[in-house]
Every structure is written in C-alpha cells, then in structure tokens.
Amino acid sequence: MIELYDLVGANDLRFSPFCSRTKAVLRYKNLPYTTETVRFTEKHKLTFSGQDRVPVIRHDDGTVVSDSWTIACDLEERQTEPRIFPGLGHKEACHFFNLYVDNTVHPALAPVVVGDIFDKIEPGDRDYFRQSRESRFGARLEDIAARRDEFRPQLQKALADLNATLAGQEYLFGVFSYADICLFGTFTWVTRVSDEPLFDNAPDLRAWWERMQERFTV
Ligand SMILES: N[C@@H](CCC(=O)N[C@@H](CS)C(=O)NCC(=O)O)C(=O)O
Numbered sequence: 300m301i302e303l304y305d306l307v308g309a310n311d312l313r314f315s316p317f318c319s320r321t322k323a324v325l326r327y328k329n330l331p332y333t334t335e336t337v338r339f340t341e342k343h344k345l346t347f348s349g350q351d352r353v354p355v356i357r358h359d360d361g362t363v364v365s366d367s368w369t370i371a372c373d374l375e376e377r378q379t380e381p382r383i384f385p386g387l388g389h390k391e392a393c394h395f396f397n398l399y400v401d402n403t404v405h406p407a408l409a410p411v412v413v414g415d416i417f418d419k420i421e422p423g424d425r426d427y428f429r430q431s432r433e434s435r436f437g438a439r440l441e442d443i444a445a446r447r448d449e450f451r452p453q454l455q456k457a458l459a460d461l462n463a464t465l466a467g468q469e470y471l472f473g474v475f476s477y478a479d480i481c482l483f484g485t486f487t488w489v490t491r492v493s494d495e496p497l498f499d500n501a502p503d504l505r506a507w508w509e510r511m512q513e514r515f516t517v
Pocket residue numbers: 306314315316317318339351352353354365366367368431
C-alpha cells in the first residue's frame with residue numbers, strides 16, 4: 300500500500316493543494332494508500348525523503364518520491380490506466396499548466412487568503428507559519444489581510460481566464476487530465492481555509508468545480 304505524507308492543520312484539516320493533487324491522482328487510478336500526517340513543525344518526519352516538503356509518497360518496494368508533479372509522473376508510469384495524460388502532448392501541456400497554476404494563480408490567491416490560513420493551523424505551528432510567510436511576503440500577516448481588497452483584482456483576472464477556458468467545455472483541455480487535478484488541488488486548499496468567493500463572476504468555473512467535487516473527495 301502506498302504511504303502518503305500529508306500536511307495537517309488544526310482539527311485534522313487537510314489543506315495542502317499539492318497533497319490534494321496527489322490524493323486525486325491516487326483516487327483516480329484507484330490506488331490504495333494510507334496517510335501519515337505532517338504538521339509544519341514536524342519536518343523531521345520527512346528526513347528520509349531528503350527534502351522538507353509534502354507530498355511525499357513511499358511505495359511498497361521502498362521507493363520514495365516527492366513533489367506533486369514528479370509523483371503524478373511516477374504514478375502514471377507505474378499504473379497507466381486510467382490516464383492523467385490522456386493523449387499526445389498532454390504531459391507537456393499539463394506540465395506547463397502546473398507551472399502556470401503554481402507560479403501565477405497561487406501568487407494571485409495567496410495574499411487574499413493567507414490571513415485565513417493562520418486560524419486553521421495548529422496553535423503550535425503558528426509561530427513557524429507566521430515567520431516563514433511574513434518573510435516570504437515581506438509584510439505582517441495582519442497587514443496583508445488588511446489589504447485584501449487591493450489583491451483581489453489580480454485574482455479575479457486569473458479566475459476570469461480559467462472561466463473563459465471552461466466556457467463550453469467540461470474540462471480544461473477538453474478531456475479530463477492532470478490539468479484538472481492540478482487546479483482542483485488548488486481550489487481544495489482555498490475553499491478549506493477561506494470563505495473567499497471564487498466563483499461569483501465565474502459560472503463555468505463553478506460548474507467545473509462542482510463536476511470535480513462529484514469526481515473526487517480528497
Ligand atoms: N512543488 C512542490 C511544492 C510542495 C510544497 O510547497 N508543499 C507545502 C505544503 S502545501 C509544504 O510542504 N510546506 C511546508 C512549509 O511551508 O514549511 C510540490 O508540487 O509538491
């Protein structure tokens with residue numbers, strides 16, 4: 300059975316976008332797995348993986364793989380069907396989309412929701428979270444949260460493009476692929492930690508999100 304190292308917040312909240320992607324791939328491929336929880340201050344649990352981020356998976360044969368994209372490629376190689384890269388060029392397109400979500404959509408989302416995450420993590424992890432995020436953003440969490448309205452237009456632009464992509468089609472690349480899983484992980488994160496309305500001006504994106512939720516619980 301695959302063992303997945305999964306980030307956990309207060310009250311067993313599983314909110315990591317990257318871990319949700321891995322869980323969605325495992326579910327889609329019907330691969331049984333167990334989870335080992337990791338709090339922000341429990342990085343020692345990941346030492347065996349040679350790095351300090353989740354997700355990490357350990358296969359029955361002892362092989363260890365980290366990074367959600369690398370894990371997706373590894374699982375697709377080990378168990379081809381059903382495919383997350385369904386046709387010629389999909390792996391490459393999904394790789395680009397993964398980079399787009401992580402480097403463009405996440406930076407548009409993060410300043411809008413980062414203040415909300417603080418309350419959702421274990422009190423014992425909050426100092427670490429504050430320190431690491433404040434140094435990443437170069438500002439106090441409360442100051443970022445207070446400027447939420449300033450950050451929203453950038454987020455709305457990204458959501459509008461995703462909405463336009465989904466108008467008249469069920470999935471991001473027409474057929475279901477890892478691109479959908481990738482964005483699904485991101486929205487799982489945001490909707491679990493925040494009440495920020497994502498879909499008020501994005502009906503096609505909302506319909507896609509509802510379809511994805513029918514497909515997966517992670
Ligand atoms: N590129 C990596 C990113 C992994 C990542 O940043 N994971 C976060 C959890 S959402 C983490 O481990 N954070 C620990 C920390 O911030 O200290 C992936 O796709 O898996």
